[in-house]
Amino acid sequence: MTDINTLSNFSTIPGFILLGFPGPRQSQILLFMLFSFIYILTLTGNGSIICAVYWDQRLHTPMYILLANFSFLEICYVTSTVPNMLANFLSDTKVISFSGCFLQFYFFFSLGSTECFFLAVMAFDRYLAICKPLHYPTIMTRHLCNNLVISCWVLGFLWFLVPITIISKMTFCGSRIIDHFLCDPGPLLALICTRDPMIELTSSYLSSLLLFIPFLFIMGSYVLVLRAVLRVPSAAGRKKAFSTCGSHLAVVSLFYGSVMVMYVSPTSGHRAGMQKIVTLFYSVVTPLVNPVIYSLRNKDMKDAMKKLLKIQN
Numbered sequence: 001m002t003d004i005n006t007l008s009n010f011s012t013i014p015g016f017i018l019l020g021f022p023g024p025r026q027s028q029i030l031l032f033m034l035f036s037f038i039y040i041l042t043l044t045g046n047g048s049i050i051c052a053v054y055w056d057q058r059l060h061t062p063m064y065i066l067l068a069n070f071s072f073l074e075i076c077y078v079t080s081t082v083p084n085m086l087a088n089f090l091s092d093t094k095v096i097s098f099s100g101c102f103l104q105f106y107f108f109f110s111l112g113s114t115e116c117f118f119l120a121v122m123a124f125d126r127y128l129a130i131c132k133p134l135h136y137p138t139i140m141t142r143h144l145c146n147n148l149v150i151s152c153w154v155l156g157f158l159w160f161l162v163p164i165t166i167i168s169k170m171t172f173c174g175s176r177i178i179d180h181f182l183c184d185p186g187p188l189l190a191l192i193c194t195r196d197p198m199i200e201l202t203s204s205y206l207s208s209l210l211l212f213i214p215f216l217f218i219m220g221s222y223v224l225v226l227r228a229v230l231r232v233p234s235a236a237g238r239k240k241a242f243s244t245c246g247s248h249l250a251v252v253s254l255f256y257g258s259v260m261v262m263y264v265s266p267t268s269g270h271r272a273g274m275q276k277i278v279t280l281f282y283s284v285v286t287p288l289v290n291p292v293i294y295s296l297r298n299k300d301m302k303d304a305m306k307k308l309l310k311i312q313n
Contacts, residue, residue: 014095014097014098015095015096015097015098015100015101015176016095016096016098016101016172016176016177016178016183016188016191017093017094017095017096017175017176017177017178018084018088018094018095018096018178018180018181018182018183019094019177019178019179019180019181020085020088020089020094020180020181021089021181021276028089028090029089029090031089032086032089032090035082035085035086035089035284036086038082038284038288039078039082039083039086041288042074042075042078042082042284042287042288042291043075043078045288045290045291045292045295046071046072046074046075046287046290046291047071047075048291048295048305049067049068049071049291049294049295049301050068050071050072052301052304052305052307053065053067053068053304054068055304055307056303056304056307058300058304059300059301059304062125062140062142062144062145063122063125063126063129064300064301065142065145065149066118066121066122066125066145066148066149067122067294067301069118069149069152070115070118070122070290071290071291073111073114073115073118074115074286074287074290074291075287076107076111077108077111077112077115077283077287078283078284078287078288080104080107080108080111081104081108081181081182081283081284082284084096084100084104084182085181085182088181096183098168101178101183101188102164102167102168102183104182104183105164105167105168105182105183105184105185105188106160106161106164108182108183108283109159109160109164109185110156110157110159110160110161111156112156112259112283113155113156113157113159113160113210114152114153114155114156114157115156115255116156116210116211116214116215117151117152117155117156117214118152119214119218119248119251119252119255119256120214120217120218121148121149121152122248123217123218123221123222123248123252124148124217124221125140125145126221126222126225126245126248127221127222127224127225128140130225130228130229130245131224131225131228159206159210160203160206163199163202163203163206166199167185167188167189167192167199167203170192170193170194170196171192171193171194172188172191172192172193173191173192173193174191175191176191178191180275180276180279181276181279181280182279182283184275184279185203186275189203211256211259211260215256218252222245222249225245247293247294250293251286251290251293251294254282254286254289254290255282255286258278258281258282258286259282261278262275262278262279262282
């Protein structure tokens, strides 16, 4: 275990110290093996969805094109944190450079923002498919689908650009110790020599808008979907309609449930350990289970996965 207290002069450290999950060397190696396995499974699961959509012509529809882009996003999202976390497990100093810290900060939050927008667009797609089935092919065209995908990526990477750029240019004092496994804004803002309430307020305001606008849009879409489904006369028709939405709702619940626990409830009451667990859930666990949710609850995706496995064999 790294003894941070033995570092005599924090000002000589070329960056920040990410404490991660402190423990003896043996536990660090075990955690390294565990998260390496999780990372490989995540890449494999999401990569399989991308390959299945690419190879199966039946899945070349807006719903699955959005899903393939979402899976690629999940690969990027987990890659923004896990490789550095793995390196941290084997490191004796736990040091991350200033540039490395703020690049991780930017990509982690930009990809998280993009995920919020993608979940909203996927809800909009399901609303059109169920509530306006006759008009769906003319409304959700390939052109509109591509524009929505591009908009999600662009908005996601612009949303926090200005606040993160301003924070990166500030002066940091004190120990430069971040009791987390990634460069989270809370611990970073606490290390700024001169606190700027305006920056903190702006970041909080942007985070609230990012969470609540897509979330309310998703909930509104599914209220309309639920109303339309309940009007379907046959039980089989209702079951089929619910099955197309069930996977997306499960993913929304996992992601927003954990994110809102972290950023909407009073953060001052969260201990560092709790922050790590909640962040770990939505940044590592959710990308791992999403491919399982989509594969198990979707017949077309299961058939495409089986076809993909036969091709590989």
